[in-house]
Amino acid sequence: MKHIQESGGVALLPFFVFVFTFLGAGILLEDFYALPSPVAVVLGIIAAFFILRGPIEAKVDALIRGCGDSKIITMCLIYLLAGAFATVTKAVGGVDATVNLGLSVLPVQYLGLGVFLLAAFLSTATGTSVGAIVALGPIVVGLATQSNTSLPLLLGTLLGGAMFGDNLSFISDTTIAATQIQECSMRDKFRVNILIAGPAALVTLVLLLITGFTTPNSQGMLPELQDYQLWQILPYLLVIMLAISGVNVFVVLMLGTLASGALGLISSQLDLLQFSRSVYEGFTGMFEIFLLSMLTGGLAQMVSEAGGINFLLRKISKATRGFRSAQAGIGALVAGTNMAIANNTVSIVVTGEVAKEISTTYSIDKRKTAAIIDIFACVVQGLLPYGAQILILLSFTEGELSFVDLWGHAWYLYLLLFFALVAIYTPYVDRFLAKEPADKAAVAV
Numbered sequence: 001m002k003h004i005q006e007s008g009g010v011a012l013l014p015f016f017v018f019v020f021t022f023l024g025a026g027i028l029l030e031d032f033y034a035l036p037s038p039v040a041v042v043l044g045i046i047a048a049f050f051i052l053r054g055p056i057e058a059k060v061d062a063l064i065r066g067c068g069d070s071k072i073i074t075m076c077l078i079y080l081l082a083g084a085f086a087t088v089t090k091a092v093g094g095v096d097a098t099v100n101l102g103l104s105v106l107p108v109q110y111l112g113l114g115v116f117l118l119a120a121f122l123s124t125a126t127g128t129s130v131g132a133i134v135a136l137g138p139i140v141v142g143l144a145t146q147s148n149t150s151l152p153l154l155l156g157t158l159l160g161g162a163m164f165g166d167n168l169s170f171i172s173d174t175t176i177a178a179t180q181i182q183e184c185s186m187r188d189k190f191r192v193n194i195l196i197a198g199p200a201a202l203v204t205l206v207l208l209l210i211t212g213f214t215t216p217n218s219q220g221m222l223p224e225l226q227d228y229q230l231w232q233i234l235p236y237l238l239v240i241m242l243a244i245s246g247v248n249v250f251v252v253l254m255l256g257t258l259a260s261g262a263l264g265l266i267s268s269q270l271d272l273l274q275f276s277r278s279v280y281e282g283f284t285g286m287f288e289i290f291l292l293s294m295l296t297g298g299l300a301q302m303v304s305e306a307g308g309i310n311f312l313l314r315k316i317s318k319a320t321r322g323f324r325s326a327q328a329g330i331g332a333l334v335a336g337t338n339m340a341i342a343n344n345t346v347s348i349v350v351t352g353e354v355a356k357e358i359s360t361t362y363s364i365d366k367r368k369t370a371a372i373i374d375i376f377a378c379v380v381q382g383l384l385p386y387g388a389q390i391l392i393l394l395s396f397t398e399g400e401l402s403f404v405d406l407w408g409h410a411w412y413l414y415l416l417l418f419f420a421l422v423a424i425y426t427p428y429v430d431r432f433l434a435k436e437p438a439d440k441a442a443v444a445v
Contacts, residue, residue, distance in 0.1 A: 004054035004062055004305045009315075011308030013051050014299060015340050018044030022386060026402070037386055038288060041295040048299060052306045059302060066301025067294045071346065075293050075388070079286040081253035082134040087282030088257050088275065089235045090138060092264035097232035108147045110212035113205060115140055115154055116161040116412070120201065123165025127172040129381075130388055131249065132162040135239060137396040152401060155393050156409025157208065159382055162389065163413060164201055166344075167378040168193055173345040174374050181352030182359070182370040188438050192371040195432060196423050200415035207411055231267075235260040289391050296386070300341045309350060312336055326362035327424040330355045330369060331376040342387050344377035365433045368423075375420045382413045 022040035029035070049059055066072070115136070123132035140158050144151040166172050170186050179189045239256040257279065264270030270278070303309065316336060320329035333355060338347035351373065359369040381387050385403040394401060423429040 004052050004058045004302065006307040007051075007053055008307055008311045011052060011303050011306035011311065012340070014044045014048035015303055015308070017047040018296075018299065019339075019386070026385075036288060037391070038291040038295055041292060041299060044299050045295065045302070048302045048306075052302060054306075058305075062302045062305045063298040066298035069297050069301070071343075072294055072297035076290045078130075078249055078253070079290050079293070080283050081250065081257065082131075083282035083284075083286035084279045085235075085239065085253050085257045085260065085282065086134060086138055087285060088260040088264070088270075088278045091274070091278045092235075092260050092267070092269050093229070093232040094235055094260065096142065097229060101230075101233060107212070108149065110209070111143055111147060111149050112153055112157045113208040113212055115143075116157045116164075116204060116208060119158050119161025120164045123162045124169045127166070127169040127175075128249070129162035129166035130392065132165065133158060133389055133392050135236065136162075137393055141396050150409075151397065152405040152409045153211070155397070155401070156406050156411065159389060159393060159406060159410050160204060160412025163378050163382040163416075164197060167374055167416075168197055174348055174377060177345055177348040177352065178370040178374040181349070182356055182366045182373075184366045184370050184438065188367040189370040189374070191436065192367045192429060192433065193374065195429055196371065196375060196419045197416060200412055200419045203415050204412040231263060234263065285395065289388065289395065292386065292391070293388065296342055303340070309337060309340065312340065320358055320362065323362050323364065324425055326358050327364055327368070327372060328421075330358055330364075331372050331420065331424070333358075334373045335376045335380045338377050338380040339384065342381070342384055344381035347377050347380075348373050365430070367433060367438060368429060372420065372424070375416060379413050379417045379420070383407065383410060 018041050021043050022035065022037055025035035025040070045063065048063075049056070052059060119132050119136055122135065123129050136158055137155075140154045141151065143149065144154045166174065168190060169175060170190065175186060175189065179186050182189075235256050238259050239252055242252045242255065261270065261275040261279075264275060265272065312333075316329055316333040319332075320326040330351075334347050334351045337351050338344055341347055341350070355369055355373050356366070358364070359366055382389055384390060390403050390406055393406060394403060
């Protein structure tokens, strides 16, 4: 079988072509939707065919295997089902009903606070930031519109709350990957993680509380509530309860979509043809994210086989010089990889063994290493303009916002990074670890 030739750091250039094309076009044209992101990826793939050395057949084979990777296809199918569920539930009035219910119980000045807490709870319970964003995104957009609250603030708050749960959840892919590779228990990792994420969340809540308290009443007037039926909200409750119960995400989204359709048929708000069209509309609404994820997977495979990821790992590993810098190096290692492949779970898997070697060499507690790699992957993933979280959030705004608007209000992620650096360069987490013995179970299950 023919292979792409190793080319070290040169193999990373196609990724730079993709990233700089996407970001550069948006900055130059002052419109980050002017150039569709899948087109930027295609340019990176074209660059890979010219830059990477080896037979054309090997490059094509790597591209196809990357696009067809099981993790990528799984992600894409979830996108489609999530789009169908969101569109059908909206068609039967679920979004409007939930918005009006939310407006009836939430003080409008503190919507940001409520959104953060709800997103944090949902993502912690389900183990997925994307799931929380998909479930709450349309609702938050509706709340912002009807209550005259800042849309960037609410979406930035939703992003922060969703990433909080993703980082801490016991059933999150990132937690499972981090703890298994570093050979520590989930409970140990959680106890270290909460020492860092807890203060970041508390400061975020205080800022949101102050923001709500100082919001002028003229900017926070509740709109007149519309009539709604509680049954219209049942599909959301069904999906949340099934997800919390640990039901497979495919089953959850399919049952949610069918439940929404059945309620629409019973209430005569939809007929069978309209239900089918709504499902397809949901599919097409996720087309850009679907295509971007698939093509990025193919590009990542080409770059990886050419040695680009290994080159990145080696360079960061060599930069470590001591106990503190080694921890920072581990964070930079997973952050840089996540920037390249836009998948926090995969970046943890890719960098985990190198991070483990660095930890052993510099006597870093494996519980702290597991927390560090999860946190840095979380921060980068949440802020990536071509990451799934921001792309899905922006898709709900129909071009009204850019990722720069979200960056300005992703307070929790900046605070999480700050407290992670405090944990690295000060001894407060190390003192806790010295007092707390590790769980006897070596590997998380």
